Amino acid sequence: MNIEAMKQALEALEKADKINGYANNKKAITALRQAIEQAEKQEPVGYWNGKETAWFEHETDRPVGDCTIPLYASPSKREWVGLTDEEIKEIIGPWGPTPIKGYTRKLFDAIEAKLKEKNT
Numbered sequence: 001m002n003i004e005a006m007k008q009a010l011e012a013l014e015k016a017d018k019i020n021g022y023a024n025n026k027k028a029i030t031a032l033r034q035a036i037e038q039a040e041k042q043e044p045v046g047y048w049n050g051k052e053t054a055w056f057e058h059e060t061d062r063p064v065g066d067c068t069i070p071l072y073a074s075p076s077k078r079e080w081v082g083l084t085d086e087e088i089k090e091i092i093g094p095w096g097p098t099p100i101k102g103y104t105r106k107l108f109d110a111i112e113a114k115l116k117e118k119n120t
Contacts, residue, residue: 045071
């Protein structure tokens with residue numbers, strides 16, 4: 001996604017959040033801010049005009065014609081974030097005010113460890 005498009009989406013979410021203040025908006029805003037930060041750290045390997053023409057650094061020393069959309073070699077790696085107790089309760093069903101602990105926490109920790117291992 002284009003960084004400018006991400007910034008426009010972030011601005012729209014922030015405006016909507018001021019009006020309704022949904023928790024999901026806050027999660028989306030945080031995720032989008034992080035994605036923008038990551039995208040701004042990466043250097044493009046070339047540019048594209050959105051149609052049929054692309055330019056890559058190894059071809060010439062500057063973009064060709066109307067090629068202004070940056071292209072990146074690969075998506076950035078995201079830092080692993082484990083599940084919260086509230087997210088686990090959403091998965092296994094409501095348990096009232098009972099905290100997630102014991103076998104349930106160990107089970108989810110083991111699942112997360114395996115997934116994290118596969119992701120690295």
